[in-house]
Amino acid sequence: MGIVSPGFHGRRRGNTMLPPGQYEEEDFPVLSAGPTPRVPTDRWQFTITSETGERYSWSWAEFQALPQETPTVDIHCVTRWSKFATTWKGVSLDTLFEDVETAADYAMIHSYGGYTTNLPLEDLLDGQAWVAHRYDGEDLDPEHGGPARLLVPHLYFWKSAKWVRGIQLMPEDSPGFWEAAGYHDRGDPWREERYQGD
Ligand SMILES: Nc1nc2c(c(=O)[nH]1)N[C@H]1C(S)=C(S)[C@@H](COP(=O)(O)O)O[C@H]1N2
Numbered sequence: 001m002g003i004v005s006p007g008f009h010g011r012r013r014g015n016t017m018l019p020p021g022q023y024e025e026e027d028f029p030v031l032s033a034g035p036t037p038r039v040p041t042d043r044w045q046f047t048i049t050s051e052t053g054e055r056y057s058w059s060w061a062e063f064q065a066l067p068q069e070t071p072t073v074d075i076h077c078v079t080r081w082s083k084f085a086t087t088w089k090g091v092s093l094d095t096l097f098e099d100v101e102t103a104a105d106y107a108m109i110h111s112y113g114g115y116t117t118n119l120p121l122e123d124l125l126d127g128q129a130w131v132a133h134r135y136d137g138e139d140l141d142p143e144h145g146g147p148a149r150l151l152v153p154h155l156y157f158w159k160s161a162k163w164v165r166g167i168q169l170m171p172e173d174s175p176g177f178w179e180a181a182g183y184h185d186r187g188d189p190w191r192e193e194r195y196q197g198d
């Protein structure tokens with residue numbers, strides 16, 4: 001992929017759809033900084049921890065019993081591929097945060113396997129983020145983050161932590177794995193926020 005036939009994708013190639021510096025990818029590349037952790041759903045747990053140490057946890061069964069949404073979204077990787085109209089199933093972060101009491105402005109996402117990424121809490125709320133467990137009508141592949149991953153499509157895809165296990169709320173911002181390595185703190189693809197200083 002990468003060769004563009006003008007006309008075939010013209011409708012979706014308008015500037016309004018493809019962020020600057022991105023190309024359209026038809027496949028679904030796998031990008032993982034380490035080995036794929038295997039997390040059986042009977043051991044899976046998802047926990048939001050507030051800045052005061054309050055814990056809100058869901059087992060796999062409890063998570064599945066929450067209201068489910070089926071977002072269709074475009075995704076944008078900082079390595080310059082974008083994929084249009086990906087279809088997911090999962091739980092909105094608004095649902096997971098419903099009973100969470102917090103005054104924190106920042107969140108650190110933690111994954112099984114040790115990956116982390118940081119976001120302002122407001123980027124996770126108001127219909128902008130999900131914990132997704134199905135992709136394209138199937139259970140999410142382990143390579144793509146199964147049993148469940150964060151999905152934050154309005155930011156570069158490194159913010160969409162695979163094998164997500166929890167969220168730590170923080171009063172102060174703090175860098176995650178790629179952010180500490182020089183990637184942008186927020187990563188808005190429409191502003192082309194790839195690296196620190198962009
Ligand atoms: N746990 C974890 N999550 C991760 C990563 C990772 O290495 N580990 N890579 C990130 C990056 S850089 C990208 S582009 C996407 C890739 O997701 P995919 O492999 O499903 O395409 O996952 C993100 N989430």
Ligand SMILES: [Mo]
Pocket residue numbers: 031077078079157158
């Ligand atoms: Mo990425």
